[in-house]
Amino acid sequence: MPAQTSFPSLAALRRLQTLNHVYAPLRRTGTGRITNGWTCASCRSQLSASSASSSSSSSSSSLSASFYNSTLARRSFSSSSKRSSDQNSNGSSSSSSSSSNANDKTNNNNGRRTVLLAAGGGAAAAGLLAVGDDVKYTYEAVERTGRVASTLAICVNDYRVTLNSREKIEDPEEKQRLLRECHQRCADRTLEVLEKSGGIFIKLGQHLSAMNYLLPPEWTTTFIPLQDKCPVSSFESIERMFLEDTGTSLWDYFSEFSREPIGAASLAQVHLATIKETGQRVAVKVQHPSLQRWAPLDMRLTSTTFKTLKYFFPEYDLEWLSSEVEISLPKELDFTCEAENARRTSRYFAEFAPSLPLVIPDVLWAKKRLLVMACESGHRLDDLAYMDAHGIDRDEVSATLARIFNEMIFGEGAPLHCDPHGGNIAIRHHDNNIKSKSNFDIILYDHGLYRDIPLPLRRSYAKLWLAIIDGDIPKMKRYVYEVAGIGEDKFPLFASAITGRDFINVVSATDSGGVLKPKEASEQKSMSTALQEGLIVDLVQMLGQVPRIILLILKTNDLTRALDESLHTKQGPVRQFLILARYCMRTVFYEQLEEIRELGSIWSPANLVRLVGAWWGMARVEVKLEVFELWLRVKRALGLGSGFGMGMGMGEEAQQQVVPVGKKGQKRLEREVEAAAAVSVAAAAAA
Numbered sequence: 001m002p003a004q005t006s007f008p009s010l011a012a013l014r015r016l017q018t019l020n021h022v023y024a025p026l027r028r029t030g031t032g033r034i035t036n037g038w039t040c041a042s043c044r045s046q047l048s049a050s051s052a053s054s055s056s057s058s059s060s061s062s063l064s065a066s067f068y069n070s071t072l073a074r075r076s077f078s079s080s081s082k083r084s085s086d087q088n089s090n091g092s093s094s095s096s097s098s099s100s101n102a103n104d105k106t107n108n109n110n111g112r113r114t115v116l117l118a119a120g121g122g123a124a125a126a127g128l129l130a131v132g133d134d135v136k137y138t139y140e141a142v143e144r145t146g147r148v149a150s151t152l153a154i155c156v157n158d159y160r161v162t163l164n165s166r167e168k169i170e171d172p173e174e175k176q177r178l179l180r181e182c183h184q185r186c187a188d189r190t191l192e193v194l195e196k197s198g199g200i201f202i203k204l205g206q207h208l209s210a211m212n213y214l215l216p217p218e219w220t221t222t223f224i225p226l227q228d229k230c231p232v233s234s235f236e237s238i239e240r241m242f243l244e245d246t247g248t249s250l251w252d253y254f255s256e257f258s259r260e261p262i263g264a265a266s267l268a269q270v271h272l273a274t275i276k277e278t279g280q281r282v283a284v285k286v287q288h289p290s291l292q293r294w295a296p297l298d299m300r301l302t303s304t305t306f307k308t309l310k311y312f313f314p315e316y317d318l319e320w321l322s323s324e325v326e327i328s329l330p331k332e333l334d335f336t337c338e339a340e341n342a343r344r345t346s347r348y349f350a351e352f353a354p355s356l357p358l359v360i361p362d363v364l365w366a367k368k369r370l371l372v373m374a375c376e377s378g379h380r381l382d383d384l385a386y387m388d389a390h391g392i393d394r395d396e397v398s399a400t401l402a403r404i405f406n407e408m409i410f411g412e413g414a415p416l417h418c419d420p421h422g423g424n425i426a427i428r429h430h431d432n433n434i435k436s437k438s439n440f441d442i443i444l445y446d447h448g449l450y451r452d453i454p455l456p457l458r459r460s461y462a463k464l465w466l467a468i469i470d471g472d473i474p475k476m477k478r479y480v481y482e483v484a485g486i487g488e489d490k491f492p493l494f495a496s497a498i499t500g501r502d503f504i505n506v507v508s509a510t511d512s513g514g515v516l517k518p519k520e521a522s523e524q525k526s527m528s529t530a531l532q533e534g535l536i537v538d539l540v541q542m543l544g545q546v547p548r549i550i551l552l553i554l555k556t557n558d559l560t561r562a563l564d565e566s567l568h569t570k571q572g573p574v575r576q577f578l579i580l581a582r583y584c585m586r587t588v589f590y591e592q593l594e595e596i597r598e599l600g601s602i603w604s605p606a607n608l609v610r611l612v613g614a615w616w617g618m619a620r621v622e623v624k625l626e627v628f629e630l631w632l633r634v635k636r637a638l639g640l641g642s643g644f645g646m647g648m649g650m651g652e653e654a655q656q657q658v659v660p661v662g663k664k665g666q667k668r669l670e671r672e673v674e675a676a677a678a679v680s681v682a683a684a685a686a687a
Contacts, residue, residue: 141297144197148301151193155186156312183218191222198231199291200298200329202266206421207321210558212500214539227423230264237289238271245367252276257284262377265423265446267291267332272375275364283361283376287369291333299326315537320544324551332448339366341447342373345415352414353407357400357430359443378426378443382566390429392440394567395575397427399629400442402576405560406583409453409553410462412590418552419449420559422566451552457483459591461553462584468499469581473507484546493542497554500561578625589618 162182166175194201208215209223242250250257255276261269262283271284303322310317331337346360362374379386387394408416417424426443453461460482467475480491492503499506543551564576592614596607 137293144294144297145301147193147196148305151189152305152308155189156308158182158186160312180216180218183216184222187219187222190219191226194223194226195229197298199266199288199294200302200325202226202230203329203332204302204325206266207555210421210555210562212558214497214543226266227421230266230269231288232261232264232269233286233288233290235259238286241286241289241369245369254284255279263423267448268335273372281375282364282372283374285335285371285373287333287335289369292369295329295333299329316540317544318540320548320551324548327548328449334368335366335371335448336368338446338448339363339371341415341450345417345444345447345450348411348414349407352411353403356404356407357438357441358404359441360447361443361445376426376443378428378441380422381425381427381563382422383427384568386429387427387440390439392427392429395569395571396438397440397442398564398567398569398571399575399579400438400440401425401560401563402579404442404444405556406580409556410458410583410587412455413452415450416453416552416556417444417447417449418451418556419446420444420556420563422563425563449552451549453549453553457547457549459587462587464498465580465584466588468495468506469577471507476507484550486542486546490538490542493539494546497539497543498557500558575628578621578628581621582625585618585621589614 159182162178166178169175169178191205194205205223205226209220209226212220239250242248246253253276254273256272256274258272261271263270268285268287271286273282273284274280275282299322302325303319306318306322310319342360342363346362349356349358349360359376361376364372364374366372381397384394386392387397405417405420408414424444424446426445428441428443430439430441460479464476464479464483467479476495477488477491480486480494484494486494492506495506496503543554593611596602596610596614599607599610601607602611
């Protein structure tokens with residue numbers, strides 16, 4: 001029939017029938033009646049086949065025409081039209097042959113219907129699961145948001161009530177008591193939320209625990225447990241993530257893989273494993289699978305929290321902290337960046353500081369959420385019993401840490417590790433460390449958060465430290481402005497923040513010790529009191545103005561200072577500051593050398609004089625540092641060593657009695673060494 005020439009092709013009609021089965025299986029039949037209430041296109045094909053076998057070609061054509069009027073029955077019309085055409089060309093067929101063909105067609109359609117109904121049911125089930133997963137996510141997101149919002153509201157109200165109550169009280173001690181109690185209540189509530197939420201909230205709490213220059217001690221001490229109390233992801237979720245990210249099963253690559261992690265952090269956890277092909281024992285760092293889902297929401301919640309605090313307490317603007325999280329977190333969540341940072345740091349120290357006993361685990365390969373590296377294990381730096389048992393001198397450990405991180409800050413082209421907290425550094429005993437002549441190695445983990453310090457900033461920062469060590473206030477003001485853009489009105493705050501010391505000690509004359517003398521409990525108390533009395537407001541506002549790289553340098557200073565304090569050394573900060581002065585003078589010397597070369601030939605008389613002066617300024621610091629370290633070695637040889645001597649059962653009073661030159665002579669000699677060191681640093685800074 002001519003009308004049939006415009007019909008769709010058979011393949012197109014089959015695709016239409018398949019789509020009809022999957023997405024709209026139940027419709028009314030095209031015959032004008034209802035068969036079993038509702039039926040599908042396959043059932044209509046069976047009806048058309050039965051009608052075709054019992055009717056004439058004209059009735060078949062009529063039935064096909066009626067089906068053509070329905071777009072959902074095109075396949076049925078094509079089948080009946082084909083049979084009608086065959087009857088016209090070959091004559092009438094026997095009734096038995098027609099019946100056999102109809103039965104075969106019915107059986108085929110029944111099988112096809114079963115398969116297609118199963119596919120449709122699977123698609124429907126998948127849709128329900130997807131909807132259920134979305135509902136679950138929505139519920140958990142609402143719960144997560146509500147937890148943060150409710151705690152924020154309670155804490156804001158608590159502070160408002162407390163501050164209003166303080167205005168009605170005249171007793172200063174009572175005022176401080178009310179505020180301290182409010183700090184503690186809010187810190188406890190916040191800690192509970194951080195622990196329940198996990199992820200980047202744990203990371204934020206770890207950072208806040210080290211900000212003792214900014215936050216009251218009630219907050220920083222309450223958050224200390226977050227350094228070790230981190231969530232653990234299930235082994236099954238790790239297996240699924242490995243398959244998603246690599247396309248292969250975890251067991252296709254590893255012959256052994258520990259089900260329980262050997263360590264868990266805020267963003268990842270580490271498992272021990274064995275590579276199947278090589279048998280190498282490795283550490284596998286895996287990101288918590290839930291972070292991919294919750295990190296965007298958590299960052300928005302963090303930003304909203306600090307914006308809310310700023311709205312109710314405009315003087316406490318901490319939005320710079322959430323801004324830094326938004327910049328740093330995506331980099332920390334990409335383990336390919338961490339792998340490159342680790343390789344770069346390893347290359348740098350192998351080339352420019354090979355004598356330092358620093359170990360960076362070798363990276364084998366990395367994906368965005370997976371990192372496979374050599375297994376390098378050790379003990380925490382606060383495991384004093386381990387160091388004492390193996391004869392590791394704590395003073396030497398402290399000095400080594402100072403050299404490593406000063407090299408990162410002041411080294412030409414060196415990368416800076418900006419998250420050196422206690423969980424990211426380990427120590428292990430080493431009998432034959434030839435390259436460093438020490439009996440220990442420092443292992444550095446977690447290379448996700450790195451920064452590069454621009455050369456002009458590095459040079460100004462070095463000069464600032466030399467001015468601080470020298471107690472030179474005019475130079476301090478100058479270089480504080482160059483480093484952080486801070487004016488004279490707030491430079492005392494910045495100096496205290498960068499040193500962790502009371503500004504009175506920062507500007508003290510070097511003959512009285514200044515920052516070189518040990519930090520006493522009374523100094524820490526006075527700093528905490530100043531924060532309680534409103535200094536924190538100025539500090540928060542100041543930190544909101546400085547460059548982000550300075551914030552990370554401050555963070556690194558805080559963390560390394562905390563590491564040093566955890567070692568409980570007896571030498572005080574003199575050695576650390578002399579090591580710092582050495583790296584600062586090296587930086588200044590390179591700058592002076594560059595300036596001399598710009599003036600012309602280095603062998604000209606005037607430039608030779610400048611060169612000798614620059615070299616002598618650096619050499620004096622080197623000599624004084626060597627003299628001081630020689631004195632420490634002599635003390636250890638005479639049985640006066642600090643470090644492991646503290647842990648061998650000798651009390652402080654007994655240690656002070658073991659002095660060959662007498663107690664008074666010992667103290668006088670120590671004062672002379674400290675004074676000489678301070679004077680030498682001042683002379684070097686002037687040069």
